[in-house]
Amino acid sequence: MSFTVRDALVRNLEELGERNFKRFRTKLNEFPVEEPYRSIPKARLEKADEDDVADLILAAYSNPYGVTVTLEVLRQIDQNQIAEKLEQDLEKASNYKKPSNGDKPAGMMGTQPADTAAEHFVDRHRAELISRRGLVDPVLDALLSRKLHTDEHYSIVRSKTTSQEKMRELYEFSRSWGVGDKDTFYQILRKHNKPLIIDLDRSGSC
Incomplete structure (x- = not known):
């Protein structure tokens, strides 16, 4: 069996x-x-x-x-x-299907217009996510727990004074992330900054 x-x-x-x-x-x-x-x-x-x-x-x-x-x-x-x-x-389960963009509800990935589908939500809205004031520390904590940051990176980002500086530094460390890591980043952002993420989802601005 x-x-x-x-x-x-x-x-x-x-x-x-x-x-x-x-x-x-x-x-x-x-x-x-x-x-x-x-x-x-x-x-x-x-x-x-x-x-x-x-x-x-x-x-x-x-x-x-x-x-x-x-x-x-x-x-x-x-x-x-x-x-x-x-x-x-x-990984040993015979019927396990790894998550992919097509398997997730639309809300998990943000609204992705056809002409920007190749560009991930967190990349497309980089400027807005840096400039608009949001909660950054709980996002950093969640990223660390998911091992998307090292302790050293975490300390460097947390040492910044403003939320904008922290988010900008966070993006510097996210350059090596693949799509799956960015999916996780999106989900964490949505959990801790839901009104902001919903607003960006609806705006569809680039």
Whole structure:
């Protein structure tokens, strides 16, 4: 019998232990999923065991977005080691489909007009994201936890005085990022600066 995404989810949810599994279920209900998805109702999660939660995730979000949500929730409850173990197990799953732009809801990537589809949101809106005042420190913390920055880079960016200086320095260190890393950067920006990101999404300005 082949090892599946569901098997990987169940195996790692069981590693959480009772207390952290309860935290996971609570955070899963609160997680701000992207359109057109909807959060799993709290009533359905309250008494669900690991098998039930895996089924709910895959039924509500499918593969691969359900995996993306699971990994984000694990990291939000400070279960980074289990998130890393899940990623390793997923590579062995016969039906695992790695996330790609076409698999994500439109909101996750920002609005991408046809004539600018090759240019990523965070590149297209670089000037606005630097000039407009937004929360930078929680973005830096999240990037560090996802290992998109080294401790040295983190310290250098945090040493800057203004949010504009920090964001400008952050962009200097992001030059080597691939599309997947920029996708993560976008998601983190949207979480901590949602009104700004939504405004830029709607404006479609370059």
